[in-house]
Amino acid sequence: MAKRRKSPVEIETTEPHMCSPALRLKILRGLPFFRTVADEDLAAINARFREQGFSPGEFIYHSGDPGERLYVLAEGRARLLRLTSGGKQVMLDLLIPGDFFGALGQAGTAYPDSAEALTPICALAISVDDFREVLRQHPATALDVLDAMAARLQAAHDAIHLLSAAPAEARVAHILLKLAGKLGVQDEAGLLIQTPLGREALAEMTGITTETASRVISQFQRDGWIETGRQWIALRDTAALEELVAVEG
Amino acid sequence: MAKRRKSPVEIETTEPHMCSPALRLKILRGLPFFRTVADEDLAAINARFREQGFSPGEFIYHSGDPGERLYVLAEGRARLLRLTSGGKQVMLDLLIPGDFFGALGQAGTAYPDSAEALTPICALAISVDDFREVLRQHPATALDVLDAMAARLQAAHDAIHLLSAAPAEARVAHILLKLAGKLGVQDEAGLLIQTPLGREALAEMTGITTETASRVISQFQRDGWIETGRQWIALRDTAALEELVAVEG
DNA sequence: CGCGATCTTGAGGCAATTCAAAACTAGTGG
DNA sequence: CCACTAGTTTTGAATTGCCTCAAGATCGCG
Numbered sequence: 001m002a003k004r005r006k007s008p009v010e011i012e013t014t015e016p017h018m019c020s021p022a023l024r025l026k027i028l029r030g031l032p033f034f035r036t037v038a039d040e041d042l043a044a045i046n047a048r049f050r051e052q053g054f055s056p057g058e059f060i061y062h063s064g065d066p067g068e069r070l071y072v073l074a075e076g077r078a079r080l081l082r083l084t085s086g087g088k089q090v091m092l093d094l095l096i097p098g099d100f101f102g103a104l105g106q107a108g109t110a111y112p113d114s115a116e117a118l119t120p121i122c123a124l125a126i127s128v129d130d131f132r133e134v135l136r137q138h139p140a141t142a143l144d145v146l147d148a149m150a151a152r153l154q155a156a157h158d159a160i161h162l163l164s165a166a167p168a169e170a171r172v173a174h175i176l177l178k179l180a181g182k183l184g185v186q187d188e189a190g191l192l193i194q195t196p197l198g199r200e201a202l203a204e205m206t207g208i209t210t211e212t213a214s215r216v217i218s219q220f221q222r223d224g225w226i227e228t229g230r231q232w233i234a235l236r237d238t239a240a241l242e243e244l245v246a247v248e249g
Numbered sequence: 250m251a252k253r254r255k256s257p258v259e260i261e262t263t264e265p266h267m268c269s270p271a272l273r274l275k276i277l278r279g280l281p282f283f284r285t286v287a288d289e290d291l292a293a294i295n296a297r298f299r300e301q302g303f304s305p306g307e308f309i310y311h312s313g314d315p316g317e318r319l320y321v322l323a324e325g326r327a328r329l330l331r332l333t334s335g336g337k338q339v340m341l342d343l344l345i346p347g348d349f350f351g352a353l354g355q356a357g358t359a360y361p362d363s364a365e366a367l368t369p370i371c372a373l374a375i376s377v378d379d380f381r382e383v384l385r386q387h388p389a390t391a392l393d394v395l396d397a398m399a400a401r402l403q404a405a406h407d408a409i410h411l412l413s414a415a416p417a418e419a420r421v422a423h424i425l426l427k428l429a430g431k432l433g434v435q436d437e438a439g440l441l442i443q444t445p446l447g448r449e450a451l452a453e454m455t456g457i458t459t460e461t462a463s464r465v466i467s468q469f470q471r472d473g474w475i476e477t478g479r480q481w482i483a484l485r486d487t488a489a490l491e492e493l494v495a496v497e498g
Numbered sequence: 499c500g501c502g503a504t505c506t507t508g509a510g511g512c513a514a515t516t517c518a519a520a521a522c523t524a525g526t527g528g
Numbered sequence: 529c530c531a532c533t534a535g536t537t538t539t540g541a542a543t544t545g546c547c548t549c550a551a552g553a554t555c556g557c558g
Contacts, residue, residue: 006524082406084414085496092406105399106392112403132392142391143355143381149398150354154361156405157331157341163412164456165333168514199537207413212514214537230523230536247334255556417546448505458547463506479504479555 008187009196009232011119018053019074019122027074027124030098033144045134049124054117067103067111069125076121077195080113091204096183103128104149118196162249163207170248171206172216173241180235189227190234198231257436258445258481260368267302268323268371276323276373279347282393294383298373303366316352316360318374325370326444331362340453343444345431352377353398367445411498412456419497420455421465422490429484438476439483447480
């Protein structure tokens with residue numbers, strides 16, 4: 001068995017809590033919406049956003065809090081999660097720069113889930129009212145937001161489908177492919193999932209236990225489908241994983 | 250044991266495949282969006298919709314078909330579902346008059362799921378392009394659509410949460426409460442879920458088998474929490490069900 | 499009244515969980 | 529540079545909740 005080197009995941013060591021003005025504009029411009037807005041309008045929109053920094057483990061907001069702002073992640077990694085009465089956690093989404101989250105509906109509603117920083121992050125926040133005002137002024141933008149929401153809803157339905165019908169291996173395979181699509185970078189070990197990712201996180205995303213996640217991952221590695229270590233996973237044979245999802249899902 | 254009468258569910262025996270012009274306007278007006286639109290504009294919007302009728306068991310569209318239209322259910326009951334490679338079905342949503350479904354994102358994408366009529370239904374269909382044109386002309390409406398989508402996304406996240414963490418009983422209890430909230434009418438048997446609803450449907454919504462659904466339902470009845478028969482369920486003690494969801498979820 | 503579909507019930511099996519302990523890894527400070 | 533430590537990962541054995549398979553009971557309809 002070849003000796004495995006330590007984590008190939010490159011952690012961003014940028015100044016924690018702040019992002020440059022240039023980055024702000026770049027992030028906003030790169031959003032699925034705001035693509036068609038004129039430069040001067042974007043500058044005005046940018047002015048409505050407030051910058052907020054968080055350290056790993058810190059919560060941007062908790063479920064139940066009055067949902068007053070919409071966030072855009074500018075730098076780092078975060079996650080959306082829910083807590084079970086039994087203390088278990090369910091991870092609903094992993095957020096990367098460019099992802100938006102928080103209060104999506106009208107003002108006054110509570111946040112349905114919690115958001116936690118996984119690395120040092122910089123988030124841009126806008127009040128729901130301001131955001132809706134912007135959408136009113138840029139109707140084309142609203143349609144793009146709608147598309148983004150439709151895509152999310154579909155992803156959620158994918159998850160429901162898998163949780164309802166698929167066994168542990170297929171669920172893990174699916175999440176690995178999904179993460180690779182979002183965070184995958186080519187690497188000598190394979191398609192590396194570029195974020196610290198432990199067995200526990202995997203378990204929380206697939207509705208299984210840490211132990212089962214470990215067993216499944218070990219099996220995948222024995223099969224030669226993945227390469228893995230502490231807090232990282234790289235995919236060697238995506239076709240095999242896709243096949244598994246197709247058959248068992 | 251009190252003798253149980255036959256199904257208290259009132260099935261709508263209207264003319265299957267058509268709905269009156271008056272009903273069309275009433276349905277459109279009652280949508281979560283189109284609330285603020287002027288009467289004459291609504292008439293114009295109405296003109297863009299086409300009417301389509303379907304019989305029980307018929308599919309409005311299949312997953313994978315090119316998603317060209319958005320539908321609004323005007324009369325009857327339908328469901329959104331996905332098929333598993335193993336032949337199992339996963340019911341994602343139960344649709345009632347006023348619900349919209351179909352192509353939510355941009356044109357060109359395939360339908361992510363299938364829609365099936367459960368009773369004789371009348372659906373109003375609009376092309377995606379026309380719908381987006383309408384939203385462009387009525388920016389306030391787009392925001393309301395956004396709200397509706399946000400609510401759906403949240404409901405999907407609820408489902409993920411439950412499927413990930415809760416045992417069979419809690420899942421069933423949750424779906425019963427959800428259905429009662431949407432379709433519940435007071436009745437001498439309790440809060441009746443006003444739609445034909447079998448054990449199999451329950452199973453497909455909660456990711457369990459028909460047999461397990463039956464066992465759980467039987468237990469709930471023994472506990473005095475529900476009243477049930479062939480293809481119908483009425484809730485007697487919603488508080489107990491909510492408690493169960495809170496503890497086990 | 500009898501047929502088809504739905505619902506119930508039981509027994510055995512299996513996948514995943516729980517409980518528990520050992521092996522490993524990446525930092526830490528001596 | 530190495531031993532130490534805290535957190536992560538692996539592995540094992542026992543348990544269990546749900547599924548599978550298989551009848552039988554019940555209901556509604558023609």
